[in-house]
Amino acid sequence: MQSTEKFEDRALKGGLKASLGLLLTPLSLQGWLLLALALLALLTPLLATSFGAANISMLDVVRVLGHKLFDIGQPSAITERIVLELRLPRTVLAFVAGAGLSIAGAVLQLVTRNPLADPYLFGISSGASFGAVVMLTLFTGTGLLAGSGLAVDSGLAASGSGLSAGSGLSLLMWLLLPLGAFCGASLSVLLVLLLSGLGISSQVERMLLSGVATSFMFGALTSLLLYFASPQATASVLFWSLGSFAKASWALLSLPLLVVSLSLLVILALKRQILALQAGDETAHTLGVNVPKLRLGILLLCSLITAILVASCGGIGFVGLMIPHIVRLLFPGRQPILLTALVGGLFMVWIDVLARCLLGNQELPVGIITAAIGSVFFLFVLRRRGRYG
Amino acid sequence: MTVAETGTMPLALSVSDLSWRLGDKAILSGISLGLTQGQMLGIIGPNGAGKSSLLRCLYKFIRPTSGEICLHGMDIAGIAAKAFACRVAVVQQDTPHYFDMSTTQLVAMGLTPHKGPFDGTSQADKADIAQALARVGLSHKAAQQYEHLSGGEKQRALIARAIVQRPQLLILDEPTNHLDIRYQIQILELVRSLGISVIASIHDLNLASALCDSLLLLDKGRCIVSGTPDLVLTEQRIAEVFGVCCRVQPHPQHGKPLISYFYGYSAATAAMTQGTQDAID
Numbered sequence: 001m002q003s004t005e006k007f008e009d010r011a012l013k014g015g016l017k018a019s020l021g022l023l024l025t026p027l028s029l030q031g032w033l034l035l036a037l038a039l040l041a042l043l044t045p046l047l048a049t050s051f052g053a054a055n056i057s058m059l060d061v062v063r064v065l066g067h068k069l070f071d072i073g074q075p076s077a078i079t080e081r082i083v084l085e086l087r088l089p090r091t092v093l094a095f096v097a098g099a100g101l102s103i104a105g106a107v108l109q110l111v112t113r114n115p116l117a118d119p120y121l122f123g124i125s126s127g128a129s130f131g132a133v134v135m136l137t138l139f140t141g142t143g144l145l146a147g148s149g150l151a152v153d154s155g156l157a158a159s160g161s162g163l164s165a166g167s168g169l170s171l172l173m174w175l176l177l178p179l180g181a182f183c184g185a186s187l188s189v190l191l192v193l194l195l196s197g198l199g200i201s202s203q204v205e206r207m208l209l210s211g212v213a214t215s216f217m218f219g220a221l222t223s224l225l226l227y228f229a230s231p232q233a234t235a236s237v238l239f240w241s242l243g244s245f246a247k248a249s250w251a252l253l254s255l256p257l258l259v260v261s262l263s264l265l266v267i268l269a270l271k272r273q274i275l276a277l278q279a280g281d282e283t284a285h286t287l288g289v290n291v292p293k294l295r296l297g298i299l300l301l302c303s304l305i306t307a308i309l310v311a312s313c314g315g316i317g318f319v320g321l322m323i324p325h326i327v328r329l330l331f332p333g334r335q336p337i338l339l340t341a342l343v344g345g346l347f348m349v350w351i352d353v354l355a356r357c358l359l360g361n362q363e364l365p366v367g368i369i370t371a372a373i374g375s376v377f378f379l380f381v382l383r384r385r386g387r388y389g
Numbered sequence: 390m391t392v393a394e395t396g397t398m399p400l401a402l403s404v405s406d407l408s409w410r411l412g413d414k415a416i417l418s419g420i421s422l423g424l425t426q427g428q429m430l431g432i433i434g435p436n437g438a439g440k441s442s443l444l445r446c447l448y449k450f451i452r453p454t455s456g457e458i459c460l461h462g463m464d465i466a467g468i469a470a471k472a473f474a475c476r477v478a479v480v481q482q483d484t485p486h487y488f489d490m491s492t493t494q495l496v497a498m499g500l501t502p503h504k505g506p507f508d509g510t511s512q513a514d515k516a517d518i519a520q521a522l523a524r525v526g527l528s529h530k531a532a533q534q535y536e537h538l539s540g541g542e543k544q545r546a547l548i549a550r551a552i553v554q555r556p557q558l559l560i561l562d563e564p565t566n567h568l569d570i571r572y573q574i575q576i577l578e579l580v581r582s583l584g585i586s587v588i589a590s591i592h593d594l595n596l597a598s599a600l601c602d603s604l605l606l607l608d609k610g611r612c613i614v615s616g617t618p619d620l621v622l623t624e625q626r627i628a629e630v631f632g633v634c635c636r637v638q639p640h641p642q643h644g645k646p647l648i649s650y651f652y653g654y655s656a657a658t659a660a661m662t663q664g665t666q667d668a669i670d
Binding site for chain 1: 445448449450470471472473474475477478479481489490494495498499500501502504506507508534554
């Protein structure tokens with residue numbers, strides 16, 4: 001009996017020692033990075049929501065959230081409205097857009113085996129923009145744009161940023177713009193496939209070159225449309241095409257959130273097949289992957305993600321190119337889709353904060369910042385590829 | 390005589406009257422073969438003979454124009470891609486560029502046909518991967534980037550991936566390409582030791598002779614002969630198909646044909662002079 005107690009005592013001490021040892025084990029560089037990312041992910045919603053024209057501290061944000069979620073404290077009504085109706089949906093939309101564009105880029109890079117692939121270079125963004133611009137030029141001034149956040153009068157849009165879809169956001173526009181963008185993006189994918197010889201399993205380099213050609217073609221068509229459009233529509237499109245989360249609302253957020261979340265689930269479900277494509281179409285086939293079907297499905301899924309995000313936030317380039325590379329640099333030897341989404345989301349939230357703060361009392365469109373960073377990053381990738389083959 | 394006619398053992402794979410045309414050009418014509426369970430069949434022939442095309446038909450990447458391919462008696466046309474990949478693994482001759490991927494991740498790709506959506510890598514799978522890596526002697530390179538492995542190590546990693554795929558039949562397309570002689574022998578011996586049915590296209594006739602149970606000699610898309618190495622590898626046939634003079638003797642170690650090539654005497658030159666044997670003398 002005594003020996004059993006002794007044994008249990010020793011086992012307990014041993015267990016405690018082991019647990020303590022585990023806690024004290026020095027983390028690897030990747031471990032520290034993951035810890036830092038987790039902390040940043042926890043703090044970002046609070047920090048990012050406190051930035052803006054109105055002076056709201058992080059504590060105010062905590063108070064508002066405490067009041068809303070647990071009915072604790074009593075923040076001022078105006079602070080509560082700014083946090084809940086303007087800044088929080090904006091932060092969430094920025095996160096969703098960053099995460100969506102990043103996973104679209106990562107998956108495109110994997111299925112095309114080209115590290116320079118992203119929705120922009122593949123022509124998907126241009127197609128989506130063209131579809132959205134068709135809708136904008138057709139319906140600007142008809143009243144269907146009211147409250148969509150895309151009208152020139154930002155005051156009109158701001159009044160529509162309520163918590164319900166009915167409070168100003170036209171259902172027609174809520175559907176029409178994404179629909180137009182998706183049609184444009186799908187048309188672009190179809191054109192890329194046709195131009196690259198209709199081989200979904202054809203050479204991926206040709207697909208990328210076709211993507212660039214398609215991108216230019218849709219860019220030209222968009223310019224042509226704008227040339228003949230009304231000045232009001234042109235101004236509206238120009239502002240929208242630079243990319244911004246300024247008109248975010250809970251109602252506007254629902255579709256991107258739904259599409260990006262479902263797409264992420266689909267991509268996670270198909271992760272093994274997508275990774276198998278890295279080994280080449282023929283090897284992927286020998287691993288039981290239906291290559292043409294998978295590639296077409298993934299291209300359409302990326303079109304959907306891009307289209308919905310282009311319709312909601314305008315043209316935001318290079319995020320899909322940069323983030324997967326950054327994640328691969330930080331975590332070599334891994335293809336973490338969820339981590340890519342997290343880093344992409346956090347990156348976009350902070351780019352949006354930068355856009356709000358850079359010019360003092362004026363906002364800079366996020367598309368300008370991402371394009372500026374992206375172009376430098378593009379050169380960095382090319383240089384790195386040149387150096388390491 | 391075809392390989393199919395050589396015995397009454399159950400056939401892992403049988404091919405009857407297989408043909409494949411690319412436009413007007415016949416790439417493969419009337420090929421028949423049979424592979425007994427657990428045996429290794431070597432496909433040999435000069436460049437452009439149709440070796441890779443035949444293998445591509447066997448792993449369903451190319452749909453033949455006519456003929457039938459049966460895996461354990463079942464027509465492969467009726468087997469779904471995923472189910473087929475659970476039974477047949479392939480190692481190709483060229484290793485493509487991968488994104489940053491560790492050797493372990495590459496080997497884990499062999500699990501792909503066995504897994505459904507959201508299926509993770511279980512402890513048993515991890516043990517299988519570790520075992521496969523140990524079997525090809527790459528345990529110490531498990532965490533290393535695949536791109537940083539040497540040519541021989543890359544090939545062994547791909548074979549480890551095939552082992553994880555748990556196939557009944559392993560198809561290898563020139564697995565010893567670009568490898569030095571040490572790795573050539575090592576890889577083919579490793580494949581033999583797996584104890585499963587293997588079909589491999591091999592350029593080196595001496596390696597094919599030493600390590601294959603039977604050979605199939607292809608030329609211009611047609612099967613010239615198939616059978617045991619003794620039957621296939623004769624001086625006359627090598628001169629006819631490859632256009633080189635050689636002497637075939639029993640190997641001092643295993644007794645299978647050992648081919649010694651003669652330089653400066655192509656088969657055509659030899660035929661024009663006093664005959665192959667005189668030329669050698």
